[in-house]
Amino acid sequence: MLHLIDHNSQSEGAILRAMFEARKRVFVDLLRWNVPVVGGSWEMDRFDNEDARYLVLSDERGHHLASARLLRTDRPHILDTLFSGLCEGPVPSDAATLEITRFCIDRNLASAERRRARNQLVTALVEHALAHGIARFTAVAEMRWARQILAFGWSCVPLGPPVRHESGLLGALLIEIDADTPFRLLKAGIYSAPARGGRRLSA
Known part of the structure; x- marks a missing residue:
């Protein structure tokens, strides 16, 4: 099931808690990022604020499968605040551009399930953009993940050369x-219609 959650959502608390717990397991426990942990269980930072929007995939029992945080680029966000040096030119920043952050696939999923969840989440991001007048996304990514993103079939270009970071x-x-x-x-084998909403395409 696909959930779109923002600060106005009143009934998605359990889904959000599961997402923050999954982020901690992936970004802190697995990848060893030096990021804040709340209450020993939730990975949350200063960008998890009233401007953040979340796309979350869960199973029928509410267990987290995959998620992404979307940040407005006309407000402080990760690329302009922490990594502006990754851009050769100005950091893209306008109402039609969102930043994809914390793209998280639950580490407990088997390989085939992870690929399915990844494809569903990428598809959901595109369908969300088309439905809400979003013309582009930005993202900061470790280069192994960036190479996957570039191969998804969409129009995607680097904003500058890669830079060594901790x-x-x-x-x-x-x-x-x-x-x-x-x-x-669809042509690249990525498109997977979301469980709620979205289109079903054929080649």
Whole structure:
């Protein structure tokens, strides 16, 4: 099931808690990021605020499968606040651009389940953008993950050369979204209709 959650959501507390717990297991326990942990269980930082929006995939029991945080780029966000040096030019910043952060796939999933959840979440991000007038995404990614993002079939380009950081070699990406993007994902084998909403495409 796909959940779209923002600060106005009143009934998604359990889904959010499961997401923050999953983020802690992935980014802190597995990847060893030096990021805040709340109450020993939740990975949360200063960008988990009233401007944040979350896309969360869960199973029928509410267990976290995958999630991503979307940040407005006309407000402080990760690329402009922490990693602006990754961009050769100005950091993209306008109402039609969102930043994808904390792309998280539950570490307890088997390989095939992880791939399915990844594809569903990428598809949900594109469908969300098309439904809400979002023309592009930005993202900061470790280069092994960045190479996967570049291969998803959508229009995606680096914003500058990769830079060595304490967490590895990082790059910034710009992903353009338009009406053809779902079909590009389909051609690349990525498109997977969300459990709630979205279109079902055929080649």
